[in-house]
Amino acid sequence: MRSATVLLSSLLLPFTGAVVAQAKPTGSTVTVYRCTDAGGKQSLRDTPCPKGQQQQAREMLRPQDAPKPKPVPVPTPAPGPVVATPEVRTVYLAPxxxxxxxxxxxxxxxxxxxxxxxxxxxxxxxxxxxxVGRPTRSTGSGLAxxxxxxxxxxxxxxxxxxxxxxxxxxxxxxxxxxxxPPRETCNRLRDRRDAIRTRFFNAQEKERDALRLEERGINTRLADDCGGR
Incomplete structure (x- = not known):
């Protein structure tokens, strides 16, 4: 009733002089009635006019609700590249x-x-x-x-x-x-490593083993205390 009344309020076009016979509404049409009372006041309605009022009728399309929009599927984002989490390492520096x-x-x-x-x-x-020449008692040898x-x-x-x-x-x-001083210590270690490498070429095999062991220890100490050089 309310939806028809809203629609009828916008239909203010004059009707034709002839009275249109009432038609049965169908599934897609609706009959609109224009009623005029004895005082000349007009009204629109979707039911026949009361007795004693002039009636005009017009068949119109029944208003229909707009179709509900179909839900738009949300596109699934493509998986991005897997970013590896950087490994956190704790380094303890010895003096x-x-x-x-x-x-x-x-x-x-x-x-x-x-x-x-x-x-x-x-x-x-x-x-x-x-x-100190302090006298003591004699021993068996006769010497004090x-x-x-x-x-x-x-x-x-x-x-x-x-x-x-x-x-x-x-x-x-x-x-x-x-x-x-720490800097001089690093310089002495490098000098010793250079001397080992120079000596290595003229050393015997047994001495070379000892030189390799000493150089390995110097390299480790340079890496720990002198920045690896």
Whole structure:
């Protein structure tokens, strides 16, 4: 009823003077009635006019709902290239291993890995020790023994460490060593590797095995402490 009323409100064209006979609506048409009362007021309706009113009828197409649009299939996006997730690696950097330069009493220099110079056996008198002539009781040989006493502070030459050993005439001391800067350590390692490669061509097979082992250790240390070069 409401949809027909909305449609009829737009149909304001004058009807023909002749009254059109009422027709039965079909599935695709509808009959519209134009009614005029005694006062001349007109109205449109989809049912016959009441008694006492002038009636005009017109058959029109029945309004139909627009067909529902078919759903548009959403295209499935093509699979993109598989991007591999980068592997995260945690690298722990160890501090560079130090190298030391040691000096012998004669002024010769050499390198050490642990900072301890080569040990040397020296007589105690070179360290300032001498026998003090304090009388003691005689022994069976008839000679009086006088113990050794330091003449001053016990300071080994060249700043080396002293380690008293068994054997009353001397002691062990070590050469003095100083730690090299990291850059100088890397330079010394490269120099040693060059010397190994030069020596390798003239070395015997047994010596070559030792040189290969030493060079492999130097390369590992250069990679860890000196950027691999």
């Amino acid at each position: 560079p291993r130090p190298m030391y330069e040691c000096t012998t009493p004669d002024g010769d220099r050499y390198t050490s890995e642990n900072g301890e110079g080569n040990p040397r056996w020296v007589p105690l008198w070179t360290l300032g020790y001498h026998a 023994q006088a113990p050794l006493q330091p003449a001053g502070p016990m300071r080994p030459p060249h700043g080396g460490l002293h380690r008293p050993m068994v054997g009353g005439g001397g002691t062990w001391i070590r050469d003095q060593c100083a730690m090299l």
